[in-house]
Amino acid sequence: xxxxxxxxxxxxxxxxxxxxxxxxxxxxxxxxxxxxxxxxxxxxxxxxxxxxxxxxxxxxxxxxxxxxxxxxxxxxxxxxxxxxxxxxxxxxxxxxxxxxxxxxxxxxxxxxxxxxxxxxxxxxxxxxxxxxxxxxxxxxxxxxxxxxxxxxxxxxxxxxxxxxxxxxxxx
Ligand SMILES: [Fe+2]
Ligand SMILES: [Fe+2]
Numbered sequence: 001x002x003x004x005x006x007x008x009x010x011x012x013x014x015x016x017x018x019x020x021x022x023x024x025x026x027x028x029x030x031x032x033x034x035x036x037x038x039x040x041x042x043x044x045x046x047x048x049x050x051x052x053x054x055x056x057x058x059x060x061x062x063x064x065x066x067x068x069x070x071x072x073x074x075x076x077x078x079x080x081x082x083x084x085x086x087x088x089x090x091x092x093x094x095x096x097x098x099x100x101x102x103x104x105x106x107x108x109x110x111x112x113x114x115x116x117x118x119x120x121x122x123x124x125x126x127x128x129x130x131x132x133x134x135x136x137x138x139x140x141x142x143x144x145x146x147x148x149x150x151x152x153x154x155x156x157x158x159x160x161x162x163x164x165x166x167x168x169x170x171x
Contacts, residue, residue: 012080013148018140030088030137037138040129041089044142047125048082050103051118057104058111067108070159074115074152081145088138112160116167119153 005019033041055075062068086093104111126146133139157167 008151011076012084012144013077013151014144015147015151018144018147030135033089033138034134037129037133037135038089040125040132041085041138044122044125044129045082045085045089045091047118047122048078048085049098051122052078052082053098053100053103054111054114054118055104056100057102058108058115060100061104061106062108062111064108064163067112067159067163070155071111074156077148077152081148084141088141108163109160109165112156112163112165113167115156116153116160119149119156122149123153 005016005021007016008014009019052075055071055078059068059071059075062071083093085091105114123146126142126149129142130139130146133142160167
């Protein structure tokens with residue numbers, strides 16, 4: 001039976017064109033990272049990890065099943081992004097799960113507006129990484145992340161509009 005690619009990676013949300021079937025996969029060597037890439041990636045890891053905790057918290061406090069489901073999916077995708085970045089940086093996965101209590105607001109509406117701001121900050125940083133990185137593998141990974149984070153903003157805005165949330169225009 002021929003294996004088909006899903007439209008989006010079920011783990012990190014990357015679109016089909018970035019998905020490689022297991023039979024065709026060969027591990028790309030990232031090699032030595034430049035200092036600029038290293039510090040950009042360390043910052044990206046911090047952002048992804050914070051967003052993962054924020055979405056986990058937003059999931060926990062939401063009383064709305066649709067929003068809770070969306071926040072859970074976002075939590076999983078940002079966790080996957082964090083672990084891809086750790087792998088490139090050569091940083092081990094944390095041994096303990098961090099406490100997500102107090103990492104979000106008490107209201108869905110505030111969590112929705114905060115979500116879009118977080119995604120926009122990630123988009124800004126990832127554009128910079130794609131522009132500046134001299135490592136082809138880093139460019140490739142962050143090009144995929146960029147598309148995923150852009151899809152996240154759309155997803156969140158669409159959900160928010162159904163709950164009457166006003167989002168600030170991107171400046
Ligand atoms: Fe992410
Ligand atoms: Fe995201």
